Amino acid sequence: GDSVTQMEGPVTLSEEAFLTINCTYTATGYPSLFWYVQYPGEGLQLLLKATKADDKGSNKGFEATYRKETTSFHLEKGSVQVSDSAVYFCALSRKTSYDKVIFGPGTSLSVIP
Amino acid sequence: NAGVTQTPKFRILKIGQSMTLQCAQDMNHNYMYWYRQDPGMGLKLIYYSVGAGITDKGEVPNGYNVSRSTTEDFPLRLELAAPSQTSVYFCASNTGQSYNEQFFGPGTRLTVL
Numbered sequence: 001g002d003s004v005t006q007m008e009g010p011v012t013l014s015e016e017a018f019l020t021i022n023c024t025y026t027a028t029g030y031p032s033l034f035w036y037v038q039y040p041g042e043g044l045q046l047l048l049k050a051t052k053a054d055d056k057g058s059n060k061g062f063e064a065t066y067r068k069e070t071t072s073f074h075l076e077k078g079s080v081q082v083s084d085s086a087v088y089f090c091a092l093s094r095k096t097s098y099d100k101v102i103f104g105p106g107t108s109l110s111v112i113p
Numbered sequence: 114n115a116g117v118t119q120t121p122k123f124r125i126l127k128i129g130q131s132m133t134l135q136c137a138q139d140m141n142h143n144y145m146y147w148y149r150q151d152p153g154m155g156l157k158l159i160y161y162s163v164g165a166g167i168t169d170k171g172e173v174p175n176g177y178n179v180s181r182s183t184t185e186d187f188p189l190r191l192e193l194a195a196p197s198q199t200s201v202y203f204c205a206s207n208t209g210q211s212y213n214e215q216f217f218g219p220g221t222r223l224t225v226l
Contacts, residue, residue: 032212043117043203043217044156051212089155093212101215105155 002027004104006090012110013080021075021107023064023090031092033057033066033073038087038106047075047088080111115139119204119218126194126225134189134221136204142216144209145187146171147179149200150220156203162187163209194225 007022025033032051036044048057053068062077073090090104120135138145143164148156158171162181176198178190187206191198201222205215 034214036214043219044205044215045217046214049212049214103155106153 002031002092002094002100002102004090004092004102006088006104006107008107009087010108010110012112015082015111015113016079017111019075019077019080019084019109021088021090021109023073023075023104025071025073025090025092025102027071027092027094027102029094030068031094033064034091034093034101035062035064035073035075036089036091036103038089040086044089080109082111082113085109085111117204117206117216117218119202119221121221122219123222124224126191126223128194128196128225130194131190131192132194132223134191134202134204134223136187136189136218137185138187138204138206138216139185140206140216141184142206142208143184144207145181146205146215147177147187147189148203148205149173149198150203151200159189159202191223196225199223199225 003026005024034049035047037047038044048059050057050066056065064075087106087108089106093101117138146161147159157173160179162168168179201220203220204218207215
């Protein structure tokens with residue numbers, strides 16, 4: 001069945017460091033891919049998305065490219081800030097009877113000054 | 114636009130008590146979902162609805178019930194609370210298109226003692 005795998009956390013980085021959070025997926029067809037972010041005490045919110053192969057999603061300095069050949073959607077940011085400390089979820093969506101969304105387990109990021 | 118709202122934010126229940134978690138959205142979304150998030154884990158789908166009067170089970174429906182009498186509201190009912198239901202509950206909605214994101218509420222933190 002469909003699944004999403006993310007790198008294990010927690011991840012701790014110093015401010016201005018480069019961030020990569022790996023995400024790979026298993027799905028039939030061509031799913032849409034998403035990164036959601038969850039700040040402490042809040043619900044999930046969309047960070048970026050890509051709906052077809054080779055698309056690049058970007059927002060707030062974060063980027064991820066939909067790689068069909070490697071079934072990956074890695075999240076990157078060139079220079080993290082303390083305010084980026086959160087849990088990041090990779091997810092895929094495939095059109096089924098209820099627009100099923102599969103979430104990865106989440107990767108916790110802490111950025112220290 | 115309030116988006117997705119949930120009440121209450123926090124609740125403590127005794128074993129065997131019942132309660133209803135409220136969820137409402139003002140975006141005219143047909144699809145609505147209930148998830149639970151256990152500490153350090155991803156999201157598990159409890160129930161979903163594709164429109165008023167239509168509901169169906171997700172991955173972990175045991176111990177819960179839902180109803181969908183209007184497009185806006187999607188309450189989740191716990192009949193006989195058990196410690197295993199201690200979790201954070203998130204309601205979400207979307208348009209039903211797989212390329213569109215889900216919009217999440219702020220969550221309800223439930224503790225069963």
